[in-house]
Structures are given as C-alpha cells and as structure tokens.
Amino acid sequence: MIGSNTEKLLGTENHRKLRDSRVLLVGAGGIGCELLKNLVLMGFGEIHVVDLDTIDLSNLNRQFLFRQRDIKQSKATTAVKAIEHVSNSKLVAHQANIMDVDNFPLRWFDQFAIIFNALDNLEARRYVNQMTQFLHKPLLESGTAGFDGYIQPIIPGFTECFDCTTKETPKTFPVCTIRSTPSQLIHCIVWAKNFLFPQLFAPSGSTTTEEDLGTNNAEEIKRIQQETNEFHELQEYAKAGDETKISDIIEKIFVHDIEKLLKIEELWKIREKPTPFYNVVVGESLNPNLNVVWSIQEEANAFAHATRKLMRRMVVEKQIEFDKDDTDTMEFVSTAANIRAHVFNLPRKSLFDIKQIAGNIIPAIATTNAVIAGLSALASLRVLNLIKSKSEIKPLELNMAFTAKASNISSNRYLSNPQLAPPNPRCPVCSIIRGVVHIPSSALKTTKLSDLIESMRDKFLYPGDISLLDKSTQRLLADYDFEDLLEKTLAEINIKYGTILSISDERCDEEELRSTLDLYIDNGGDSSNFELPDVEVPLYKALKAENDEEEEEVEENVVQQASTTGEIIVDQEEKSKKRQLDDAWEPATKMPKIDDDSGVILLD
Amino acid sequence: MAAQARMRSARVLVVHLGALGTEITKNLVLSGIGSLCIIDDKVVSTQDLETQFFVGKEEVGIKRLAAAAPRIQDMNPRVNLDFVAEDFRNKPDSYFQQFDLIVATDLDSFEITKINNISRKFSLPLFVAGLNGLSGYIFVDLIQFDATDDKLKSSMPTSVGQVSERRDVLTVLDHYNEEQNKTYEQIVTRNIYVPFEKMVREGTLKGKLTKRQLKRLTNAVPLTLALLYGTEGSKHVTSEILKEKAKKMCVQLGLLPENLQQRYIDQFSEQAGLEFAPVAAILGGAVAQDVINILGKKQSPLNNFVVLDGISLDMHIFEL
Numbered sequence: 001m002i003g004s005n006t007e008k009l010l011g012t013e014n015h016r017k018l019r020d021s022r023v024l025l026v027g028a029g030g031i032g033c034e035l036l037k038n039l040v041l042m043g044f045g046e047i048h049v050v051d052l053d054t055i056d057l058s059n060l061n062r063q064f065l066f067r068q069r070d071i072k073q074s075k076a077t078t079a080v081k082a083i084e085h086v087s088n089s090k091l092v093a094h095q096a097n098i099m100d101v102d103n104f105p106l107r108w109f110d111q112f113a114i115i116f117n118a119l120d121n122l123e124a125r126r127y128v129n130q131m132t133q134f135l136h137k138p139l140l141e142s143g144t145a146g147f148d149g150y151i152q153p154i155i156p157g158f159t160e161c162f163d164c165t166t167k168e169t170p171k172t173f174p175v176c177t178i179r180s181t182p183s184q185l186i187h188c189i190v191w192a193k194n195f196l197f198p199q200l201f202a203p204s205g206s207t208t209t210e211e212d213l214g215t216n217n218a219e220e221i222k223r224i225q226q227e228t229n230e231f232h233e234l235q236e237y238a239k240a241g242d243e244t245k246i247s248d249i250i251e252k253i254f255v256h257d258i259e260k261l262l263k264i265e266e267l268w269k270i271r272e273k274p275t276p277f278y279n280v281v282v283g284e285s286l287n288p289n290l291n292v293v294w295s296i297q298e299e300a301n302a303f304a305h306a307t308r309k310l311m312r313r314m315v316v317e318k319q320i321e322f323d324k325d326d327t328d329t330m331e332f333v334s335t336a337a338n339i340r341a342h343v344f345n346l347p348r349k350s351l352f353d354i355k356q357i358a359g360n361i362i363p364a365i366a367t368t369n370a371v372i373a374g375l376s377a378l379a380s381l382r383v384l385n386l387i388k389s390k391s392e393i394k395p396l397e398l399n400m401a402f403t404a405k406a407s408n409i410s411s412n413r414y415l416s417n418p419q420l421a422p423p424n425p426r427c428p429v430c431s432i433i434r435g436v437v438h439i440p441s442s443a444l445k446t447t448k449l450s451d452l453i454e455s456m457r458d459k460f461l462y463p464g465d466i467s468l469l470d471k472s473t474q475r476l477l478a479d480y481d482f483e484d485l486l487e488k489t490l491a492e493i494n495i496k497y498g499t500i501l502s503i504s505d506e507r508c509d510e511e512e513l514r515s516t517l518d519l520y521i522d523n524g525g526d527s528s529n530f531e532l533p534d535v536e537v538p539l540y541k542a543l544k545a546e547n548d549e550e551e552e553e554v555e556e557n558v559v560q561q562a563s564t565t566g567e568i569i570v571d572q573e574e575k576s577k578k579r580q581l582d583d584a585w586e587p588a589t590k591m592p593k594i595d596d597d598s599g600v601i602l603l604d
Numbered sequence: 605m606a607a608q609a610r611m612r613s614a615r616v617l618v619v620h621l622g623a624l625g626t627e628i629t630k631n632l633v634l635s636g637i638g639s640l641c642i643i644d645d646k647v648v649s650t651q652d653l654e655t656q657f658f659v660g661k662e663e664v665g666i667k668r669l670a671a672a673a674p675r676i677q678d679m680n681p682r683v684n685l686d687f688v689a690e691d692f693r694n695k696p697d698s699y700f701q702q703f704d705l706i707v708a709t710d711l712d713s714f715e716i717t718k719i720n721n722i723s724r725k726f727s728l729p730l731f732v733a734g735l736n737g738l739s740g741y742i743f744v745d746l747i748q749f750d751a752t753d754d755k756l757k758s759s760m761p762t763s764v765g766q767v768s769e770r771r772d773v774l775t776v777l778d779h780y781n782e783e784q785n786k787t788y789e790q791i792v793t794r795n796i797y798v799p800f801e802k803m804v805r806e807g808t809l810k811g812k813l814t815k816r817q818l819k820r821l822t823n824a825v826p827l828t829l830a831l832l833y834g835t836e837g838s839k840h841v842t843s844e845i846l847k848e849k850a851k852k853m854c855v856q857l858g859l860l861p862e863n864l865q866q867r868y869i870d871q872f873s874e875q876a877g878l879e880f881a882p883v884a885a886i887l888g889g890a891v892a893q894d895v896i897n898i899l900g901k902k903q904s905p906l907n908n909f910v911v912l913d914g915i916s917l918d919m920h921i922f923e924l
Contacts (some may be wrong), residue, residue, distance in 0.1 A: 005651050005878050007723035009737050034885065037657055041881035064630055064679060085660035086653050147893075321608075370627065374885030377912050378738075387738075387915060388871075401917045405895070406903075408755065414890060414910055414919040420822045 011388040022046040034373030046090040051076040062366035066174035101498025103578040129162035146362040150402035158395035162324035192336035303335035324359040353379035435533025438525035450486040471500040619708035623655035623879035627888025639684035737875025738914035751904040807924030810858035823868035824913040
C-alpha cells in the first residue's frame with residue numbers, strides 16, 4: 001500500500017516481513033475479537049483464528065464483532081466475516097478445539113511466526129504453551145478479569161513460560177455446564193444470578209449472562225434456545241405481578257425443564273441424572289437463620305416469598321438488577337441456586353455463604369479487553385523484531401505488562417511493565433527436555449513399547465530404572481514394577497499421533513540423574529520405523545535428602561488405580577500442584593493477585 | 605443502579621473519527637452510553653483502512669461519518685447517535701454546551717487550547733488524546749472532580765488531607781463488609797485540574813518524582829510535550845527542531861536534557877501524528893474506561909496527563 005502508515009512506522013523491510021508473516025490467534029472471544037481487529041489493521045499477511053464456541057446473547061456487550069443476528073453462529077467464522085470489510089490479510093477461521101490433535105497436530109502450529117493466546121481457560125492455555133515449547137515458537141499470552149489484565153510474551157528457552165509461576169487464573173464456565181449439567185453449587189449460583197434472575201426481572205434482550213456456549217450437541221443447543229424463549233413467558237408473569245403464577249414458575253424451572261433435560265440421554269451417560277423437584281407445596285414458614293443450610297421445604301418457601309416480593313416491586317420499578325445487598329434479589333438467587341443444587345444432587349449452602357460467592361462473580365469489562373488486546377498486538381512487534389531502528393532485541397529485555405491503576409496497585413502508573421524473567425529452572429513444563437518422535441502409522445501397529453523404550457535408553461542414555469508416562473491421558477505405561485504393557489504394540493496401548501510421552505530416570509541411589517524427556521508422537525519419518533529426535537538429555541544433580549521427603553508426601557497425593565485394561569491412572573495434576581506449592585523457589589509475583597480464597601469467578 | 609442511569613442519560617461528544625475516535629466510539633457504544641455525537645468532516649483515505657474498522661475498502665473517498673454510521677449504529681441500536689459531518693472549528697462555542705462531556709482526538713495544540721477554553725467556559729469535562737506512531741498521550745481536564753473509591757483498609761489507614769499538589773482526601777469513612785469480614789474505607793478525593801495551556805507551559809515533574817524515577821523516565825514524555833508545545837500542525841517537525849524543543853521541555857520538567865536519545869528524537873520527528881491501530885486500542889480503552897468511570901462516579905479519574913511508550917510499554921500518569 002502506498003503511503004502506508006505501518007510501513008512508515010516499521011520501515012519498508014520490516015513492513016514486508018509483517019506482510020509475509022502468518023500468525024495464529026487462539027480464541028475469538030472478548031480479547032480475541034479485539035486482537036483480531038488489531039492484527040488485521042496492522043496488516044499481518046495471514047491470520048488463522050481458532051475458536052470452538054458459538055456466539056451467545058451475553059457476548060454482545062463486549063465482543064464487538066458480533067451482533068444479535070449472529071447468535072448460535074461460530075465465533076471464529078463470524079469474527080472473520082465481520083472484519084473482512086477492512087482486511088488486507090488472508091483470514092482463515094477454524095471452528096474447532098485447539099487441543100484437537102487430529103485437526104491441529106504439532107506440525108500445524110509450526111507454520112506460524114507467532115501465536116497469540118486469547119483464551120478463557122487454563123487447560124487450553126497450558127496446552128498451547130506446551131506446543132510452543134516443543135516448537136520453540138514465540139507465544140503472546142494474555143488474560144483479563146474485570147479491571148485486571150496482563151500480557152506476557154513467552155520466548156521458549158529464554159523467558160518464563162506460562163507454567164513457570166502458579167497463576168491464579170479465574171475459573172470460567174461454559175454455558176452448557178451452567179444451563180444443563182451443573183456439577184458444583186457455584187454453577188447453580190451462576191445460573192440463578194446470571195441467567196434466571198435477569199430472565200425474570202430484567203428487560204428482554206439485556207440479560208447479563210456472561211457465558212459461552214460450550215457444547216456441540218445440537219439437541220442441547222436447541223433446548224437452550226427454546227428454554228430462553230419460554231422464559232419470556234415467565235417474564236410476562238413477573239411483569240404482570242400475578243402472584244398465583246409462582247407455583248407455575250417453580251414447576252417450570254424445577255420440574256418441566258429438568259424433565260426436558262433428562263430426555264437428552266447423551267448428557268447422562270457419564271453423569272448422575274437430576275431428579276425433578278416434584279409436588280412442591282409452598283408453605284409460609286421461613287428460616288430466619290442465614291448462616292445455616294435450610295431444609296429444602298424452607299428453601300422453596302423462601303423462594304416463593306422472594307419471588308412474590310420481587311413481583312410486587314416490578315410493578316413499580318419495571319426492572320430490577322441483581323445486587324447482593326438487596327435482600328430480595330439475594331434471597332431469590334440463593335434459594336433458586338439451592339433448589340437447583342438439590343435437583344442435581346449437589347451439596348447446598350447457607351444464604352450467607354452464597355452471598356459471598358455471588359458477590360465475587362466478576363463481569364468481563366470491554367475496555368480491559370481492548371487495552372490488553374492492544375498491548376498484545378503491540379508487544380508482538382518487538383518479539384518479531386519488527387521495530388525500526390531497534391537493534392536485535394534480547395528476550396530478557398522484552399517487557400510484559402499488566403494493569404496497575406485499574407487494579408489499585410499504583411496511582412501513578414497506568415501499566416506496570418517489568419522485563420521478562422528467565423525460565424524457572426524447576427518449572428514442570430519448560431525445564432523439561434523435549435522432542436518429536438516421527439513414526440509412520442504402519443509402525444504404530446508393529447512397534448512394541450519395549451522397542452521404543454530400548455531405543456530411548458540407547459539414544460538418550462537412560463538407565464534400566466525408568467518410568468514412562470502418557471501425559472495426554474495421565475497413564476503410567478511402564479516402571480520398575482509395572483511391565484505388563486511392554487510387549488504390546490503402541491497402537492494396542494492407544495499411543496497415537498498427539499500423544500505426549502514422558503520418560504524419567506527413577507534411580508534413587510544416584511547422585512546424578514538423567515533429565516526427564518517429553519516426546520510428542522507425530523506422523524512422518526521416511527523409514528518404516530520410528531525416528532527419535534536429535535536432542536541431548538543432560539544429567540542433573542539429584543537433591544537427595546530433600547527429595548526423599550518430598551516424594552513421600554507426593555506419594556500420598558498420587559491417586560493410583562488399576563483400570564480394566566491393566567493401565568494405571570496417575571493423577572499428575574495433583575502431583576505437580578503439590579510440587580509447586582511446596583517449592584522453595586519463589587516465583588516473581590508480578591501479576592496483580594486475583595483474590596482466589598473466596599472463589600473468584602470470571603465469566604467470559 | 606444510579607451509575608447505570610447516569611450512563612444511560614449521558615450525552616457525549618467525540619471530536620474526529622480517526623483511529624482513536626473509532627476505538628473510543630466502539631467502547632462507549634458497547635458500554636451502553638445514552639447518546640453519542642461524533643463530529644468529523646474528513647473523507648476515508650487508504651491510511652484509514654489501517655487504523656479504523658467502521659469504514660471499509662469500498663468507501664475510500666466518501667465522508668468517514670457517512671461510511672461509518674451504519675456500522676456504529678448496528679453495534680448497539682439502543683444508543684442515540686448523532687453524526688455531524690462538519691469541521692468542529694466552525695461551530696460556535698454555544699454548540700458544545702448541549703453535551704455532558706467532550707472527548708477530542710487528533711488535535712494540534714491550538715485546537716486543544718481552543719476546545720479546552722470552551723470546555724472550561726461551560727464547565728464540561730474534557731478528554732484529549734493523540735497518537736504519535738508507537739507512542740500516544742491522554743490529557744484530562746475535569747476542572748474539579750470529587751471521586752469516591754472503596755479501598756480495603758490496611759494497617760496504614762488513609763488520612764484526610766493533601767496527597768499531592770492536585771489531590772486532596774476530603775473524607776474517609778470506614779465500613780465493615782460482613783461477608784468478607786473485612787473493613788473498607790470509602791475515600792472521597794478532590795481532584796483539581798489545570799488547563800492544557802498551563803500544563804504545557806508550566807507543567808513540571810520537579811518534586812513529584814524521585815531522582816531515580818526522573819532518570820529512568822522514558823524520552824517519550826518530554827518529546828510528546830515538545831510536540832504539543834505551541835506549534836501549529838505539530839505533524840511535521842524536523843529532528844533538529846524537535847531536539848531543541850525537547851531540551852527546553854526537559855528543563856521545564858526537571859529532567860536532564862542529556863538523557864535525550866537521538867533514536868527517540870528521530871522516532872518522534874518521523875512519527876508525529878501517525879496513527880497506529882494497537883496504540884489507538886490501548887489509549888482508546890483507557891479514555892473510554894475513564895469516561896465510564898466519571899459518568900458513573902466510580903474510581904478516581906486520570907489526573908491529568910498519560911504518555912504511552914509503545915516500545916517499552918511504559919504508561920505513567922503525571923500530575924502536570
């Protein structure tokens with residue numbers, strides 16, 4: 001483009017590089033929409049957007065590329081269409097899960113110059129972080145919670161990775177969990193506060209539910225949509241102030257809707273079925289003690305009581321917003337959540353406890369997303385060395401950034417921008433040596449596990465005493481007293497493309513141990529056999545005395561159970577968490593702390 | 605809630621629909637502001653396609669407002685929008701009186717002074733923001749504003765009295781949050797602001813920052829102010845002229861002129877007035893959030909000058 005601003009800013013050569021770059025954006029939600037817009041305007045040559053989700057009504061107040069008419073459509077596809085009118089880039093949308101190895105094998109990630117994470121959940125963040133560690137690919141990580149937000153460039157091998165510090169990432173819940181399959185009381189509270197309450201007492205089209213639809217089940221999506229429509233009817237009752245309809249409301253939400261859910265058998269294959277709240281007769285007795293868990297009859301009485309009061313107020317106020325300090329709204333939400341918990345056989349809590357949880361649900365803020373997405377896009381220029389007149393940047397001179405003023409950390413800094421820290425030498429993710437095993441699909445069926453292990457011993461100098469773990473499924477495949485799978489083929493024990501194997505030196509009397517190696521199983525290789533990567537696996541000094549103690553403690557937390565096929569399931573999650581908590585190494589606590597004690601929830 | 609009611613009844617004017625105007629408009633329209641008026645008389649250029657998303661490739665050459673209006677309205681049909689395709693400088697002072705707040709973007713220093721005189725005349729809060737390539741700034745003049753903040757009470761209770769030259773704690777009220785079993789302080793702080801002209805000509809950091817802070821301060825601060833110092837159409841300044849102005853600005857601010865780096869001077873002389881989308885997104889987000897805060901009377905507003913260095917990501921708030 002002649003007279004391009006970007007070209008002036010970056011210089012002709014850098015601008016050309018930018019135009020030739022292919023980048024990946026993971027997530028097309030709150031941050032993702034903003035980031036896509038920035039990347040398109042900057043003029044990256046090719047931008048791939050991956051998001052599995054579809055658009056929900058509740059996204060419209062901040063995900064600015066989406067409109068009412070786009071509800072139920074794919075986020076990735078819609079976002080791309082919505083920015084095409086100004087785009088000079090090749091845009092590719094993928095409605096898929098980034099963790100789906102069939103769609104996105106490791107080598108697929110390799111085509112990108114940089115990867116932008118704009119995700120709302122820890123699992124996918126960790127996964128992408130891990131992929132970038134395998135590929136030594138720069139990653140721009142970002143996140144927001146209310147007014148707090150951060151960006152962090154990650155240069156594998158040189159700077160802290162996503163898992164180097166324990167991040168207090170807020171929990172998020174997909175719509176289907178909230179609307180169809182709650183498994184914790186918190187899901188019921190979110191349902192009552194962000195879905196049921198606004199449906200009844202806020203004007204239509206302005207509900208404040210904040211979730212993303214997290215399901216592909218067409219039947220379930222249809223049900224959620226239908227349910228939404230039916231609530232308009234309930235809202236009419238609420239508006240009319242017809243108190244005789246209260247029992248109809250109870251019947252509708254705690255019996256009919258549950259019966260409808262029960263019909264979707266798919267949902268209950270692996271879950272306990274809910275029990276509709278049949279034959280409720282509302283009484284007058286109310287329990288005045290807010291600190292105890294009420295009986296289910298008392299909950300029902302109080303629910304009717306609160307609904308009646310809110311209906312009367314609706315006549316005058318026309319619309320009511322939830323406020324935890326508004327007794328009527330709080331009682332409504334608390335009782336509705338508890339009755340739903342009862343229906344789903346979940347433990348209930350006192351109104352006092354629920355009030356605390358409900359008050360901590362943090363709404364997503366559009367402007368925080370805008371600022372963070374701007375920072376993410378801007379920071380990528382330095383990571384990719386596209387800044388004019390800047391000499392080659394050293395990774396540790398790069399800056400991360402997080403909100404300071406908005407997070408009440410500082411009154412004279414809008415942002416804090418510390419330089420990146422080096423990798424945590426004890427990080428469970430990036431301190432590990434990694435490589436890719438290329439293996440033709442035919443060899444998966446012929447290679448025995450023992451062949452693979454022997455080759456690894458030869459090539460990487462592992463001793464006889466090792467353990468081999470399938471990290472993708474948290475299965476133990478082999479160790480000193482578990483040899484049952486050794487003579488099976490890789491295909492037989494379900495090792496496939498995308499599987500990550502982890503081999504560790506398990507000797508306990510040595511001063512020096514071979515480092516742990518993670519291997520990604522990928523398609524390829526010219527020969528008929530597998531090819532191990534050319535990586536060096538160094539020795540490290542075992543910290544004996546401390547280790548023994550730690551190991552004992554860890555042992556208690558490791559859940560081992562024999563499964564039907566003779567595999568052993570190891571709860572690695574628990575193990576690594578424990579390690580981090582007990583770790584003497586102090587991570588630089590640079591991020592604004594999001595108070596996690598009382599269960600902060602971010603809804604995006 | 606009172607805050608939301610104030611948002612819904614607010615009438616805000618955005619001057620110019622450039623990169624910043626676009627970002628600020630997007631954020632305010634999403635937030636459900638009552639009504640928004642945009643004044644802009646330019647036509648869509650190819651450069652606009654690198655920084656704006658309410659205009660499209662097909663619309664190069666037509667008025668920016670005409671191109672953008674349908675896309676803005678489509679984002680939130682409930683916001684009352686008013687598009688005025690005129691030069692704001694041709695409007696009489698009285699025109700601005702109908703608004704509750706003015707956000708002005710892409711102005712030179714004379715235009716800023718002009719609009720600041722108007723905002724002061726009618727006691728209107730004013731936000732000014734501008735871009736200089738990888739850098740950008742925000743200037744705020746709320747004249748006088750009492751902000752209410754809730755803060756967790758620490759072992760060092762907040763005391764009533766002056767916190768800085770322009771900020772004064774008027775009252776501190778403790779209130780106990782029984783669910784959290786914590787005590788909060790409700791702090792009312794009076795913010796005093798100065799007009800743009802006074803800030804640029806007399807603003808200093810002497811006595812406001814520590815020696816170390818002054819030494820580490822990004823060159824973007826004196827250079828941004830040098831660009832704002834009384835030149836018409838600050839967009840074209842040679843490196844030499846800018847260097848001289850920046851040196852004087854360093855003296856005024858209490859910075860060491862020898863800390864000015866040629867690399868930064870060149871960057872600013874080349875990039876003065878250039879728009880860049882990610883920088884606009886950051887500043888546009890910050891301006892819009894502050895507008896929402898002050899309309900809702902929540903949280904302390906910016907007081908009064910913010911500079912972003914888009915390379916180091918330094919973004920300080922100065923009382924100038």
